[in-house]
Amino acid sequence: MGERMRLNFAQFGSDGPPLIILHGLFGSARNWRGVAKQLAERYTVYTLDLRNHGTSPHADKMDYVAMSADVLGFMQQQSLASAIVLGHSMGGKVAMELALSDTGKVSKLIVVDIAPVTYQHNFDDVLAGLYHVPLDTVSCRKDAEAYLAEKISDTGLRQFLLQNLAVNTAGGYQWRVNLASIEDEMPSIMGFSLDGDRVYSGKTQFIRGGKSTYLASRYQSAIADMFPNMTFETVKKAGHWPHIESPREFMSVLNTFLDEAKA
Numbered sequence: 001m002g003e004r005m006r007l008n009f010a011q012f013g014s015d016g017p018p019l020i021i022l023h024g025l026f027g028s029a030r031n032w033r034g035v036a037k038q039l040a041e042r043y044t045v046y047t048l049d050l051r052n053h054g055t056s057p058h059a060d061k062m063d064y065v066a067m068s069a070d071v072l073g074f075m076q077q078q079s080l081a082s083a084i085v086l087g088h089s090m091g092g093k094v095a096m097e098l099a100l101s102d103t104g105k106v107s108k109l110i111v112v113d114i115a116p117v118t119y120q121h122n123f124d125d126v127l128a129g130l131y132h133v134p135l136d137t138v139s140c141r142k143d144a145e146a147y148l149a150e151k152i153s154d155t156g157l158r159q160f161l162l163q164n165l166a167v168n169t170a171g172g173y174q175w176r177v178n179l180a181s182i183e184d185e186m187p188s189i190m191g192f193s194l195d196g197d198r199v200y201s202g203k204t205q206f207i208r209g210g211k212s213t214y215l216a217s218r219y220q221s222a223i224a225d226m227f228p229n230m231t232f233e234t235v236k237k238a239g240h241w242p243h244i245e246s247p248r249e250f251m252s253v254l255n256t257f258l259d260e261a262k263a
Contacts (some may be wrong), residue, residue, distance in 0.1 A: 004073040008049040008056045013040030017107070018080050020071065021047045024114075026091025026126060026161055026177060028054035032088075037242055038251055042258075043084070048074060050091065052178035061176075062185035064097040064193065071098055075105060084258070089111040089240065091212070093192055099200040100226065107171060109204040109227070110257065113212050113240050115219040116226060118191040125152065127183055130161065135173045141165060144173065160241075204230035205257040209238035209245065231257070 007235060010029050019039060019162035021032045029047035036045040049056035059066070071094060075083060085106045087095030092114035099106040118125055121128045129151035138144045142163055150159045168174045182189070204227040235242035243250045 002183055005057045005059055005070045006077070007051070007070055007074050008054055009011075010036070010047050010075065012036040012045040012047070013042075014044055015041075018078070018083040019043040019045050020075075020080075020083045020085045020195040021045065021096050022050060022091030023047070023053065023085035024091050025123065025182070026053075026164060027088070027091070028163065028176070030054070030163060031160075032176075032243070034247065035251070039254075046078070046083075047076075050094065054176055058181060058182055060184070063188040063191075064093050065101070065222045068097040068101060069092045071229070072102060072105065073112065081105075082107045084108045084110070086110040086112070086254075087114075088243065089114050090189060090233070093109065095227075096200075097193070099202065099204075100198040103200055106200065106202060108202055108258075109200060110207065111204065112207045113209050113214045113242060115215050115223060116192045116194070117219055117222065119214070120190075122186050126161065127179065129158075130175060130177075130179055138173055139154050141232055149248070152246065156241075156244075160244075193252075198226060200227055201229050205234050205254075206230055206233050207242060207250070207253055208232070208235035209240055209242045210234050211239040212242075214240060233257070244255075 006253060021028060021036060023031050029049045032047045036047050039045050050067055051059050052062060082105050085095045092111040095109060095111060097117050099109045129148045132151050133144050141162060145158055145162060152158050164176045166174055166176045173252040206215060235246045235253060236247050238245040
């Protein structure tokens with residue numbers, strides 16, 4: 001399994017049951033601040049930086065067993081016997097791995113726009129864009145975006161990726177994400193272990209973006225086998241980032257599930 005990483009996190013609220021949020025690939029805890037603040041009145045919300053992301057430590061290994069062990073370690077540090085776990089994209093796979101391998105730790109599960117399957121897409125375009133930015137010579141974020149734009153046409157995606165640009169101690173720029181490990185471990189990140197007949201029978205909500213293909217209907221029978229107590233909701237006008245693209249509708253779906261799951 002390797003060494004557990006001590007994950008960076010932010011906490012919102014201190015009343016109510018614990019709820020952990022796990023971001024997607026190239027994301028960070030910061031991406032979920034808006035959602036966390038809205039949930040903080042009713043929950044104690046923890047947004048985590050997964051390994052090789054945000055300000056959490058870097059490691060060579062990035063499979064879901066290792067990443068879910070990191071989250072388990074975090075729960076132990078915070079003395080959380082169990083928590084509601086919400087994960088988006090890569091974070092959704094971490095959440096599913098945790099629920100399937102340590103069932104008692106996850107009281108309820110919310111998975112945003114990802115399925116427990118192996119995908120063919122490998123983010124080569126994003127990696128090419130990030131590597132294309134000459135960090136030694138760019139003097140501002142605008143310069144960095146101009147280089148990114150040569151490889152990545154989507155403005156929203158560029159803005160999302162630029163959240164990873166950090167000033168280093170020498171006054172230059174560096175990426176917060178560990179690009180080398182992410183590139184090496186891309187087969188693990190795109191994959192998912194289907195070992196054994198693992199089942200999580202807790203209440204589970206899958207939320208898909210209506211314009212996204214990550215949670216295609218052909219995956220639903222496999223999902224139902226592993227998560228028999230699941231419901232499926234679609235945020236119609238959103239793509240892969242429904243919490244950013246349709247925040248109001250996303251929060252409505254999320255709150256409905258959380259309220260009904262209490263019953």
